[in-house]
Amino acid sequence: MKGLSKIVSAVCIVPMLALAVAGCGGSDSSSSSEGAKASGNKPVTLRFSWWGSDPRHKATLDVIALYESKNPNVKIEGEYMGADGYKEKLMTQLAGGSAPDIMQIDPPWLADFTKQFNSFEDLNQLKSIDTKSFDEAFVNNYGVVNGKLVGLPTGISGITMLINKDVLTKAGISPDTVWDWDTILSEGAKVNKADPKSYFLVTDQFATVVQILPPYLKQKTGSQIVKEDYTLGFTRADLVDAFIYLKKLFDQKVVEPAAQQYMFKAKYFENSVWTNQQAGATIEWIAALGPRKEPFKNSADVVLPPVAKDAKDTGIIVRPAQMISINGKSANKEEAAKFLNFFFNDKEALAILKDTRSVPPTEIGRKVSADSNLIDPLILKAIDLATKKQGMADNVISLNIQLQNIMMDAVEKVGFGKATPEAAADEMIKQFQTKLTELRAAAK
Numbered sequence: 001m002k003g004l005s006k007i008v009s010a011v012c013i014v015p016m017l018a019l020a021v022a023g024c025g026g027s028d029s030s031s032s033s034e035g036a037k038a039s040g041n042k043p044v045t046l047r048f049s050w051w052g053s054d055p056r057h058k059a060t061l062d063v064i065a066l067y068e069s070k071n072p073n074v075k076i077e078g079e080y081m082g083a084d085g086y087k088e089k090l091m092t093q094l095a096g097g098s099a100p101d102i103m104q105i106d107p108p109w110l111a112d113f114t115k116q117f118n119s120f121e122d123l124n125q126l127k128s129i130d131t132k133s134f135d136e137a138f139v140n141n142y143g144v145v146n147g148k149l150v151g152l153p154t155g156i157s158g159i160t161m162l163i164n165k166d167v168l169t170k171a172g173i174s175p176d177t178v179w180d181w182d183t184i185l186s187e188g189a190k191v192n193k194a195d196p197k198s199y200f201l202v203t204d205q206f207a208t209v210v211q212i213l214p215p216y217l218k219q220k221t222g223s224q225i226v227k228e229d230y231t232l233g234f235t236r237a238d239l240v241d242a243f244i245y246l247k248k249l250f251d252q253k254v255v256e257p258a259a260q261q262y263m264f265k266a267k268y269f270e271n272s273v274w275t276n277q278q279a280g281a282t283i284e285w286i287a288a289l290g291p292r293k294e295p296f297k298n299s300a301d302v303v304l305p306p307v308a309k310d311a312k313d314t315g316i317i318v319r320p321a322q323m324i325s326i327n328g329k330s331a332n333k334e335e336a337a338k339f340l341n342f343f344f345n346d347k348e349a350l351a352i353l354k355d356t357r358s359v360p361p362t363e364i365g366r367k368v369s370a371d372s373n374l375i376d377p378l379i380l381k382a383i384d385l386a387t388k389k390q391g392m393a394d395n396v397i398s399l400n401i402q403l404q405n406i407m408m409d410a411v412e413k414v415g416f417g418k419a420t421p422e423a424a425a426d427e428m429i430k431q432f433q434t435k436l437t438e439l440r441a442a443a444k
Helices: 010-019 054-070 086-096 109-117 136-143 165-170 181-186 189-194 205-221 236-251 258-264 286-292 294-299 333-345 347-353 363-371 377-389 401-416 421-443
Strands: 044-051 074-081 102-105 156-164 199-201 279-285 300-303 318-320 323-326
Touching: 044 054, 044 086, 044 333, 054 074, 054 286, 054 333, 054 347, 074 333, 086 109, 102 109, 102 333, 136 318, 156 165, 156 286, 156 294, 156 377, 165 189, 165 279, 165 294, 181 236, 189 199, 205 236, 205 258, 205 279, 205 401, 236 401, 236 421, 258 401, 279 286, 286 294, 286 377, 294 300, 300 377, 318 377, 323 333, 333 347, 333 363, 347 363, 401 421
Parallel strands: 044 074, 044 102, 199 279
Antiparallel strands: 102 323, 156 279, 156 300, 156 318
16 A cells, blocks of 8 residues: 555535546446346345444444345344544454455555455456545555555545634634744734633643644654555654644644543543533544534634644645445455445445535535535535645654554653653654554564
8 A cells, every 4th residue: 555645536525526527537437226236135144333423323324234235145233433442442353353244445455354364355356346436546545555455545635724713713813823833822822811711732641642743743743654665754853743742732822731532542522622612623534524513513624734844745635435345255346345345436425425425536425415415515625725735645654553552651651741742752752662663573
């Protein structure tokens, strides 16, 4: 799986949706309702796992019900939950040989899971799924591992900053502010000064590790967090600077105290500061905008995340929302492929799914969405902003979960005041180098 520096079709995704034109070229895919019909009457049970929020759950279950109505011999059991704990559960299932037939996967997991479990089917070997409507470069850059197509993108996503215009205006902050890391501090501090119960940036330790520290470092260095040769892409001074900045976010009350925010690991949106409209902004994946913006109502808007004035790379990621893979050990691979063909290409299914997994990744999906105005305008705006300013895609090594956990431990220590930025940086670098030595040896 390679990093995607520029999405080939990005220039036409948003205009096409806005103007409801046919697409970026290539053959037009027709509704695959006929292709959804099962080849026989043999009873088949498939399991399909995914994470998400209620709108995604409902839409996916409705598509499953529609497919079952067209294929009475097929039963699909949905196994769904929130994001917290999903990866750990799936890894346990993969290790134990009990993983579902169809799995929603986060793009960074594909390479690691393929190497660790060798459990994903090469979708190019399954005749029942038509991938012509996908952008070939997008699929190849994110779905191909070791020459095999092991995942298909569910949607086009990226990083955005979701703001609450009312909270900002009440604090004397213009919603049109162009954000960099300095203005996050200077302007962001105004929110808590205007209302001691409110904070400019709502986040958590997991989001900090994914959506704050990496772009901060990449903008400073112009490099990956970890280079392809398993060496660090940043210096000690770079990391100390990043942790000093993190400490300033706490000290200047731009974010709430660690004891409060860190209670909501990977689920900041359950924090009362967020649900009670006491938050000015968050940095979030575009695919999650639908449910995340609900507390803000008509006050919600999206802007570019912070980019340093002297940034060597914007640090803004554009990537698949998720990937969907078929279990290579499934007893019903072709039946699973038939369902995925329906999921990605059937017009009725696409109309039900709407933007619950962000902007559709296929030509036909985008046309259905455009014809019926099914995409949230904020999602369109966020995709447009991100694609115009996207930076380098993360490489696989930088997204290693063990490295992320090491960084998260350092973030928590800085947040709780248990380590100085210098001490946290030294410990993190030491642990990174130890782990990278192991990963380098394992890669040989």
